[in-house]
Amino acid sequence: MFDAGERLKTARVNAGYASAQDACDAFGFKYPTYIGHENGHRGITTKAAQRYAQAYRVDSAWLLMGVSRGKQSPPHQGASIEFAQESSAPQGFGEQRVTPFVAKTDTAEAAITRFAKAIEPNLQSMYLYRIKADHLDLGLLTDDVLIADHKNPPSDGQIVIISMIDFENNETSTILRRWHGGLSIPSITEPSDIPGEPTVRGVVVGTYRGTSI
Incomplete structure (x- = not known):
């Protein structure tokens, strides 16, 4: 994926x-x-x-x-852990409930990188996110750092990062849901008026809880 x-x-x-x-x-x-x-x-x-x-x-x-009506390019093979840049203002995180991870210090960045690699050492690509609002039904709290896999498909019970793409208004919002039976199940904390079609952006494979990160 x-x-x-x-x-x-x-x-x-x-x-x-x-x-x-x-x-x-x-x-x-x-x-x-x-x-x-x-x-x-x-x-x-x-x-x-x-x-x-x-x-x-x-x-x-x-x-x-990720669906094609014609020619589809082959996937890029690489290994990385991606961090957001401090100056970025991503449209894809307009709801501010989930944002790209920005480490508070260099030491914190090194610590979360070691933690992420220890959790899933064989992943080809990992992305890090920070939660900006409690998701109690998902067991997640504000400031938790999520380690996400953008390559492999989700399994039942996993938490997924969802992009809600609103083609009419050319906008994207990013939220968290639980995956079950081939569907993303909305969190009870999810606003009911988010427009768009859900697309899986990544699968949460680990969580780091620490306000110093």
Whole structure:
């Protein structure tokens, strides 16, 4: 399972652009916005996906949702633990209930990296998030750090990070749900008026609880 940012990077590499800067120079993309999309720190709007798809000659539906009406690029193979940048203002986290993880200190960043690798040493790609609101029915509290797998599909009972893509308004919100029977089950704390179609962004494989992180 790959998220939109990973698919965007795959499309760029397959199109022959070794770096994000090369692609931005070639197509006139704004680098801060583009790299935020590729790193997963910003939600990709339908309009942006269509522009990227035209540039890289891939299907915009594949970029956004991982489903293709035509040619689909092969997945990028790599290993990483991704951190958000302090200056990022991601559209994909507009609800501010789940945000990309930003360590409070260098020591904290090193500690959470060691913890994440100890939890799941064989994962090819891990992403870290911070919870901004209690989710008591999921056993999660404000400031918990989530270790998420963006590659493998969820199993029953696992907590999943969901992107709610509102194609009509070109907006994305990110929330937490429980996976069961092939469906994401809304948390009791989830606002009832979040628009959009749910897409699994990642699977929570570990949680770190500590206010100093």
